[in-house]
Amino acid sequence: MDWNLIFTVTNAHALLMWLILALAPRSTAIMTGLFFGGVGLLALAYTAIVIPLLTGLIDGGSGGSPDFSTLAGVQQALASPGGATIGWIHYLAFDLFVGLWVARNADKYGFARWLQIPILFSVLMLGPLGLVLYMLLRFTRHNKVAGSVLPE
Known part of the structure; x- marks a missing residue:
């Protein structure tokens, strides 16, 4: 398997996808x-890679x-090429999912795009740290912690 490809x-x-999320209209x-x-x-x-990898059908x-x-x-x-690749795809998928939630939620609560972009970049690069930054930003708009952290 060509792990580099x-x-x-x-x-x-x-x-x-991240560029589109950051710059395109959110229709x-x-x-x-x-x-x-x-x-x-x-x-x-x-999924197409991890299942055969874990079952031994392909060598990572x-x-x-x-x-x-x-x-x-x-x-x-x-440390293996296959393991690093599926690990990275795992991060990419989950971070993009969180980024979509942050963007939709930030739009819902009226945060300007210029304020969202550095947070989205933080989610892309540092995952949970970007999410924490957004939760702190949300907290500035609400007096209750639950209102700032519960997904809506």
């Missing part, structure tokens, strides 16, 4: 396209089935 294609696809068609064509395709790519380069019950096993799995 899979990594390059999924990475470029995700970056294109229903665009957001639906980002959800299914972005998150959905990344999740499908992940780690020399055997990954052991996710120990730190050493996770390190070994992620």
Whole structure:
């Protein structure tokens, strides 16, 4: 399996989706396209690779089935080309999903796009840290913690 090609294609696809999320109008068609064509395709790519990888149908380069019950096993799995690739696709799919939620929620609460873009970039690059930044921003608009953190 050409892990470099899979990594390059999924990475470029995700970056294109992030650019669209940050810069394009947030119409229903665009957001639906980002959800299914972005998150959905990344999740499908992940699924199409991880199931054969975990069942031993394809070799990820780690020399055997990954052991996710120990730190050493996770390190070994992620140190292989296949493990690093599926790990990265996993991040890409989930971070884009969170980015879509942040963008929709920020639009709902009236946050300007110029304020959203650095937070979306933080979600893309640092995942949970970007989400925390958005939750803190949301908290500035609401006096209740629950109102700032519960997804709506």
